Amino acid sequence: MFRPPSLLPLVKELVLDNCRSIEGKIEGLTDEFEELEFLSTINVGLTSISNLPKLNKLKKLELSENRISGDLEVLAEKCPNLKHLNLSGNKIKDLSTIEPLKKLENLKSLDLFNCEVTNLNAYRENVFKLLPQVMYLDGYDRDNKEAxxxxxxxxxxxxxxxxxxxxxxxxxxxxxxxxxxxxxxxxxxxxxxxxxxxxxxxxxxxxxxxxxxxxxxxxxxxxxxxxxxxxxxxxxxxx
Known part of the structure; x- marks a missing residue:
């Protein structure tokens, strides 16, 4: 039986906002997306990203409005070239949770809006110190200039x-x-x-x-x- 070749390796942008995840997995999201550079999974019910497929070319990842509270260390392994990460509206409470992001050497922009960690004293200064490669935090640089x-x-x-x-x-x-x-x-x-x-x-x-x-x-x-x-x-x- 003839099976047409998959077009998944050609996809560069994928938006799955408001889809439902099952046990931390999103049906159809696999490592076949070899050329994927932008992935948006806003409000899909994720509690962890440990089941995220390996996406070597991914540059932008939108994870806002989920229930993620940890396991961020997997990003360095599965998305080593990540440059923009949005974790707004998740269950991130302290700096130790985002410390594994140090391994993302290309990370330039990080968003943590509406996360509890933003209520900590000297939050911005400590994040920039913890992640020196980050240029913009929540849309502003170290000098509080808007991106x-x-x-x-x-x-x-x-x-x-x-x-x-x-x-x-x-x-x-x-x-x-x-x-x-x-x-x-x-x-x-x-x-x-x-x-x-x-x-x-x-x-x-x-x-x-x-x-x-x-x-x-x-x-x-x-x-x-x-x-x-x-x-x-x-x-x-x-x-």
Missing amino acids: PDSDVEGYVEDDDEEDEDEEEYDEYAQLVEDEEEEDEEEEGEEEDVSGEEEEDEEGYNDGEVDDEEDEEDAAEEEGSQKRKREPDDEGEEDD
């Missing part, structure tokens, strides 16, 4: 992509301009050559006309000389 975008990592990546697109566009535009200049030069050379050919043809035709005129003049001159000699010859005969 350029609510999705910080998305903002950074979009800027990089725009720069790359602009560079590619500039290269393409320059290439097109160079090709147009080459075409114009070739057309100019063709026009010059055709102009020379026309001049040669005109010169050649003029030469033919001149030769014909010379022949006619020579014939007329010869005829006049004959007419001059004929009377003289007749006078000689009379003598």
Whole structure:
């Protein structure tokens, strides 16, 4: 029986918000999503992420409005390239719960809105000290400056992509301009050559006309000389 090839390895974004998880598992969410970069599982009833499949290319993970209280150490193993993590509205109460996130070396943005841990004294200072790789906590940096975008990592990546697109566009535009200049030069050379050919043809035709005129003049001159000699010859005969 023919079985069509799976398209799961081609998926890069997956939103499963408000789905129901069973014993910490979401049906259909497997490690077949090899290219997955963004996963959203908001309000799906998760109490743990220990059953999360291995997603090596995952960069953004939305886990807000669940009941997660620990087991965050599995993220370093299953999502080693994670850059943005949203744990808002979960059951995280102390800093020791998020300490395992130190192993996520690429983590740049962390959200803990509405978690009990945010009520601790010097919460922000301690989180930045505990996780020095994090640039934005709850949408603000160390100096309490708001992130350029609510999705910080998305903002950074979009800027990089725009720069790359602009560079590619500039290269393409320059290439097109160079090709147009080459075409114009070739057309100019063709026009010059055709102009020379026309001049040669005109010169050649003029030469033919001149030769014909010379022949006619020579014939007329010869005829006049004959007419001059004929009377003289007749006078000689009379003598």
